Amino acid sequence: MLIEQLYELFSACSEVTIDSRHCAEDALFFALKGDSFDGNQFALKALENGCKYAVIDNPQYAIDDRFIVVDDALTKLQELAHYHRLQLSIPIVAITGTNGKTTTKELIGTILNQQFMTLFTQGNLNNHIGVPLTLLRLNLLHELAVIEMGANHPGEIRALCEIASPDFGLITNVGKAHLEGFGSFEGVVRAKGELYDYLFANDGEVFVHTDNPVLMEMVGEEDVVEYSTLTDTTKAFVHVEATGDSPFLSVVWKKNHSDTFHAISTHLIGNYNLENVAAAICVGVFFNISPAQIKKAIETYEPKNHRSQFNETEHNHLYVDTYNANPSSMKVAIENFQQVEASAKGVILADMLELGDYAAQEHQVVVDLLKNAGFDKVCLVGEQFSKTTSPFEVFPSTKELMAYLETKPLIGYTLLVKGSHGMHLEECLPLL
Numbered sequence: 192m193l194i195e196q197l198y199e200l201f202s203a204c205s206e207v208t209i210d211s212r213h214c215a216e217d218a219l220f221f222a223l224k225g226d227s228f229d230g231n232q233f234a235l236k237a238l239e240n241g242c243k244y245a246v247i248d249n250p251q252y253a254i255d256d257r258f259i260v261v262d263d264a265l266t267k268l269q270e271l272a273h274y275h276r277l278q279l280s281i282p283i284v285a286i287t288g289t290n291g292k293t294t295t296k297e298l299i300g301t302i303l304n305q306q307f308m309t310l311f312t313q314g315n316l317n318n319h320i321g322v323p324l325t326l327l328r329l330n331l332l333h334e335l336a337v338i339e340m341g342a343n344h345p346g347e348i349r350a351l352c353e354i355a356s357p358d359f360g361l362i363t364n365v366g367k368a369h370l371e372g373f374g375s376f377e378g379v380v381r382a383k384g385e386l387y388d389y390l391f392a393n394d395g396e397v398f399v400h401t402d403n404p405v406l407m408e409m410v411g412e413e414d415v416v417e418y419s420t421l422t423d424t425t426k427a428f429v430h431v432e433a434t435g436d437s438p439f440l441s442v443v444w445k446k447n448h449s450d451t452f453h454a455i456s457t458h459l460i461g462n463y464n465l466e467n468v469a470a471a472i473c474v475g476v477f478f479n480i481s482p483a484q485i486k487k488a489i490e491t492y493e494p495k496n497h498r499s500q501f502n503e504t505e506h507n508h509l510y511v512d513t514y515n516a517n518p519s520s521m522k523v524a525i526e527n528f529q530q531v532e533a534s535a536k537g538v539i540l541a542d543m544l545e546l547g548d549y550a551a552q553e554h555q556v557v558v559d560l561l562k563n564a565g566f567d568k569v570c571l572v573g574e575q576f577s578k579t580t581s582p583f584e585v586f587p588s589t590k591e592l593m594a595y596l597e598t599k600p601l602i603g604y605t606l607l608v609k610g611s612h613g614m615h616l617e618e619c620l621p622l623l
Contacts, residue, residue: 192261194274197246200259201271204243207327209268209320211237220245221268222252223320234258265320272323273354279329283355284474287340287348287386288363289379290520291467292317294459294498295363296339298471301492305484307334314496317341322351335478343372343545345382352389360386361398361470365405366519370549384409398473400466401427418473420465429476431469436462437532438501438510444472453482458493460501460510462530463523497617507623508533508605513616516543516609518553524609525560533605535567539619541589541610542573555579568604570595573614589615596622 201207204219211220211233220237222230222245231252234245244257248264261267276283284303286296293315300311310333312325317339325338340351365376365383373379390397391413399406401417419427431444440459443452457468468489475485494500502509510531512524521543528538538561546553554575561569561583569583572592577585586592596619606623610616 192259192267194267194270197259197261197267197271198274198278200244201275201327207268207324208237208242209324211240211242214240214242216241217243219243222247222249222264223268224265230264269319269323269354272326273356275329276326276354276356279331279333281329281333281336282359283336283338283357285338285340285352285355285357285360285386285390286363287342287360287383289366289383289517290515290523291363291464292339292341293514294464294494295361295467295470296337297494298467298489298492299474300337302471302475302480302485302488303335303337303478305488306480307478308332309335309337311337312339315339315341319347319350322355326355340386342382345373345378346385348382348385349389352386356393357386357390357395359396359398359474360390361474362386362406362409363467363470364400364403364519365409366517370546370553372545372547380405380409387413396477398470398477400470403466416473416477418469420469429469429473431465431472433462433465436460436527436530438508440464440468442468444469446476453486455486455489457489458501459499461499461512461524461527463520463527464499497620502620504623506600506602506604509620509623510605510607511617511620512607512609513541513614514612516541516611518543518546518549518556521557521609522560524607525557525564528607529564531605535604536606537568537570537601537604538564538566538607538609539570539592539616540572540576540607541614541616542575544611544613546575550575551578558583568601568606572610572616589618593619593622 205215205217208218209221209223214237220242222234231247231249234247234252237245246259246264250260253260286292300309303309338355342348362383365380397415399410399415401419402421417427418429420431423430431442435441438460441456443454445452497511497513500511558579558581571585
């Protein structure tokens with residue numbers, strides 16, 4: 192089927208779904224495949240649950256004209272998303288990076304929404320499926336879109352750029368993550384740099400943190416919009432400084448060549464969020480969002496899904512960041528937590544996943560960092576931490592940590608709780 196024909200059918204539908212269990216009336220269903228399922232098998236159920244059409248790539252499931260047979264459903268979903276994006280010509284800001292991209296995306300979307308009808312990625316739907324689904328939510332009412340792009344293999348950011356055709360973009364930072372897929376830190380740099388490559392080749396605008404030497408080397412001599420957090424230079428479009436982080440980060444910022452600073456108090460924990468806030472302010476100022484609107488947006492934003500959250504329980508104060516973890520984010524989280532003032536401090540850290548051959552080395556680095564940190568309590572969780580040479584208590588799994596906490600509860604601590612999402616460390620929070 193030609194993309195123009197499919198677009199006509201899409202235009203007659205209410206929305207796009209890939210889940211036959213959740214179908215809005217007159218939605219368009221795409222039968223995607225996974226490691227353990229074949230969406231073609233659920234196409235009829237999607238139609239029975241309210242969908243108007245089902246796009247499938249196995250003709251044996253087509254029993255009437257509501258089934259649209261294509262060569263590959265995923266490829267057609269991506270082609271449809273790209274075609275739709277071109278029809279609307281809405282400016283798109285793309286965001287990628289090792290750490291902080293979801294928080295930065297949320298902040299930018301919230302700021303831009305103060306003045307423009309802005310669509311931005313829900314949750315972390317940032318891959319080869321999530322990006323097309325986000326683009327297909329665009330409609331004539333939207334004036335801007337903020338699209339998060341994630342990757343764990345070379346070429347993925349380039350492919351997402353070809354689908355989304357962004358006009359603007361930023362890389363939050365580049366660190367050690369998904370080394371299993373990228374092969375090395377240099378592989379991560381090249382992969383994230385695919386966003387810069389696309390924008391420079393297509394006359395796009397790049398926002399870059401001028402105090403990050405890796406990012407500055409990546410942009411070279413290209414003309415970019417800079418934001419700074421360490422060095423107050425007239426070259427930087429926006430300068431942002433941290434003024435406190437106990438427990439929430441507060442900042443002041445100013446536009447270049449200005450002597451007027453604007454103060455903002457966030458609901459984000461950790462000084463490492465300064466770069467995310469600075470990026471969001473820079474993009475907001477670029478799009479002429481007023482200082483008052485930027486302040487309102489950031490001060491009303493509260494992180495969710497156990498990202499950079501501060502919780503006070505009956506027994507402890509918790510710095511919770513269990514949505515993701517990699518060597519670079521773990522290091523800055525520990526170093527930031529060392530600066531927190533508390534009578535008794537402890538950390539509960541779980542394995543960092545997808546590190547491949549680097550796993551043993553990087554987990555030992557974390558343990559060695561903890562040896563010199565002076566924390567009153569250290570609990571490590573997971574198969575990789577269990578293999579390290581460690582003087583600390585180590586639990587093979589989160590469930591075993593929970594069994595320990597039930598018999599020996601921690602009381603009176605300020606605790607950093609961090610690990611990869613797949614470790615499900617958030618399950619222990621009710622015991623803290």
